Amino acid sequence: MNKIESLYADFIQERENNALKRYLTDVTTPKAGRVITGGREYINFSSNDYLGLSQHPTLIERTQKWAAQYGAGSAASRLVTGNVEIFTALENKIAAFKNKQAALVMVSGFQANASILPALFDKNTLGEAPLVFSDKLNHASMHLGCQAASITQMRYRHNDMAHLEELLEKNKQSGTPKFILTESVFSMDGDIAPIDKIAALAKKYDCFLIVDEAHATGVLGINGSGLALKADLVIGTFSKAFGAFGAYIACSKMLKEYLVNKCSGLIYATALPPAVLGAIDAAIDMVPTMNTERARLQNIAQNFRNEMNDLGFDCGDSATQIVPIMIGQSDDALSFSENLKSKNIWAAAIRPPTVPNNTARIRFAFSAAHTEDDLDQLITTLKSYNIKAAA
Ligand SMILES: Cc1ncc(COP(=O)(O)O)c(C=O)c1O
CATH class of the missing domain: 3.40.640.10 (Type I PLP-dependent aspartate aminotransferase-like (Major domain))
Structure with a gap:
């Protein structure tokens, strides 16, 4: 590694030290609302495919x-x-x-x-x-x-x-x-x-x-x-x-x-x-022509916010299909996200510099392609969390 490259390597190391390093993960998207990686299928709550049209x-x-x-x-x-x-x-x-x-x-x-x-x-x-x-x-x-x-x-x-x-x-x-x-x-x-x-x-x-x-x-x-x-x-x-x-x-x-x-x-x-x-x-x-899908999408998100508020999670001022759960520290957000993955739920941790310092979060993005079972599974999983232990 030459001198200039070592400066870039220092940057990566610093990111890693602060739980801020990013990775590219190979995935397959077999259908809207799903992602497969490492031979395992997850419900995808991180894509912006809000109407499920990417696979239409x-x-x-x-x-x-x-x-x-x-x-x-x-x-x-x-x-x-x-x-x-x-x-x-x-x-x-x-x-x-x-x-x-x-x-x-x-x-x-x-x-x-x-x-x-x-x-x-x-x-x-x-x-x-x-x-x-x-x-x-x-x-x-x-x-x-x-x-x-x-x-x-x-x-x-x-x-x-x-x-x-x-x-x-x-x-x-x-x-x-x-x-x-x-x-x-x-x-x-x-x-x-x-x-x-x-x-x-x-x-x-x-x-x-x-x-x-x-x-x-x-x-x-x-x-x-x-x-x-x-x-x-x-x-x-x-x-x-x-x-x-x-x-x-x-x-x-x-x-x-x-x-x-x-x-x-x-x-x-x-x-x-x-x-x-x-x-x-x-x-x-x-x-x-997709007013029915749009209305369902907003209902899904509102229902999720209600459930999360009852559980004591902070969803900020979300009023749309994007609903964050605020965590704070990046390493906590990462472990929360990993924990969800162990239950087949893909919900990415969003960390600085994408969001301001100390406001790391899990960003849930809902899609009209999510089924009622997907949503039940997400809410049931989050209900099983002790909010303090999860964060
Ligand atoms: C507000 C906003 N503007 C622009 C973009 C970039 O759009 P694109 O993904 O088409 O480059 C994004 C995507 O993340 C966004 O959130």
């Missing part, structure tokens, strides 16, 4: 069909020759679903945030660096986008409208362009941002509102269209409730045109392959 025959069929018809890859950036004709019809469907003038398909949610935000915050376009007010718990990809734009974020306490308004008030005299940046459903807490209040503040203080709907798209709102109707620009992903991959931006026609001209993640990246577009296209046909 309709998605798989259109994936195969579009690959056969258009090829395995798009072979170029969308601005060159990668803009396979199916993009336009798909983007029209997404825009209609999100009730916006236009939509733009991007390679992934992470890549979208990392490259759209620098385009929107570009100081040459805006005339000066903007003021960006962002929720403290925003996803890592949003922080990366802000860093790439070289702007200083004004971070307000998570979902704290008084704090957001205080920061806006302090800066109200400034004619500098202002943005508010939030998720609608927070990925590690499963709580919901007060979007109406945020939108009202955006209006009052003349801010442009950007909302990441990664965990709301397909799950919440009218026909699963999300919660951010009042946002100026919405970012969302097809990798979660849509069971596929890729991401979208929904906005005005003019903004789409601006992003096509300015967003590095679109200009300098190869377009999504036709097979993936096929899966997204099938999912966008199905998702609006």
Whole structure:
């Protein structure tokens, strides 16, 4: 190992010493809501396949069909020759679903945030660096986008409208362009941002509102269209409730045109392959029709929260299909997760830096694919825990 490599090895060692090391585990997913590893099948409570679409025959069929018809890859950036004709019809469907003038398909949610935000915050376009007010718990990809734009974020306490308004008030005299940046459903807490209040503040203080709907798209709102109707620009992903991959931006026609001209993640990246577009296209046909699955999903999560509260577990402010059980220390969260695995339940321990220090947790993510037996097994297992011994 050379000197530079030894520095990386030190990093890994430190992570290991603090129960923070990550591993890649080979798994097979035989069907939605299940995972197999090491020859053993687990009920999967950690995936974001909220509607169970990742294994759906309709998605798989259109994936195969579009690959056969258009090829395995798009072979170029969308601005060159990668803009396979199916993009336009798909983007029209997404825009209609999100009730916006236009939509733009991007390679992934992470890549979208990392490259759209620098385009929107570009100081040459805006005339000066903007003021960006962002929720403290925003996803890592949003922080990366802000860093790439070289702007200083004004971070307000998570979902704290008084704090957001205080920061806006302090800066109200400034004619500098202002943005508010939030998720609608927070990925590690499963709580919901007060979007109406945020939108009202955006209006009052003349801010442009950007909302990441990664965990709301397909799950919440009218026909699963999300919660951010009042946002100026919405970012969302097809990798979660849509069971596929890729991401979208929904906005005005003019903004789409601006992003096509300015967003590095679109200009300098190869377009999504036709097979993936096929899966997204099938999912966008199905998702609006899945109100029964959506209602069941929320019932499952509410029932789980009630049971956990009765047992004395802390589920934070969860109000969605994502329900954490707060543990605190990373090693405790790891052993809790291992313990669940011994009962054939796969529920990952989420540790810093993904979540703030001392807030390690088990993140349960429910899916419409979970059966009543799966849920009974989970609750029965957790009931057998002595809460103190488990943590
Ligand atoms: C809020 C949020 N935004 C963006 C992403 C990234 O999306 P993708 O998985 O499509 O890259 C995630 C995924 O974890 C997320 O939770």
